[in-house]
Amino acid sequence: TIQHSFGGFEMNTVEFIKRYGWEEAKSTVNFFSGIFHKLDENENVIFTFQIDDLKQLVDAWELVHNFGGLKRAKRILKKAYTQFNTMVSVVWNDKPFQCTIEQLKQAIELVESVK
Numbered sequence: 001t002i003q004h005s006f007g008g009f010e011m012n013t014v015e016f017i018k019r020y021g022w023e024e025a026k027s028t029v030n031f032f033s034g035i036f037h038k039l040d041e042n043e044n045v046i047f048t049f050q051i052d053d054l055k056q057l058v059d060a061w062e063l064v065h066n067f068g069g070l071k072r073a074k075r076i077l078k079k080a081y082t083q084f085n086t087m088v089s090v091v092w093n094d095k096p097f098q099c100t101i102e103q104l105k106q107a108i109e110l111v112e113s114v115k
Contacts, residue, residue, distance in 0.1 A: 013049045013057060017114050022061050029055045060110035066090075066097040067104065070111055077104050 017025045028036060029051060038047035067073035067090050080088045080101050089098035
């Protein structure tokens with residue numbers, strides 16, 4: 001069944017993350033491709049969505065996570081705007097990360113759409 005669209009993604013994708021969490025979503029992306037069907041204990045389909053849609057959300061979450069989480073990523077983005085930068089970079093857990101302001105902005109918006 002087709003679900004209502006939310007932020008460009010089927011509601012099923014967002015609801016899947018809300019119900020099972022980001023780590024389960026990441027694991028699902030790593031192990032499956034194409035169309036994903038999540039079944040309940042009676043083998044009824046409770047979620048159906050494209051893995052590529054879930055991957056976009058997981059990639060956004062990972063980018064925000066690499067910038068220190070949602071609050072920190074928002075602060076970094078705000079600071080970058082005030083300095084008129086086009087790129088943002090950070091070292092988090094001894095690893096450097098870099099992306100464009102627009103990529104970070106979009107990632108933040110996607111992660112917030114799951115709240």
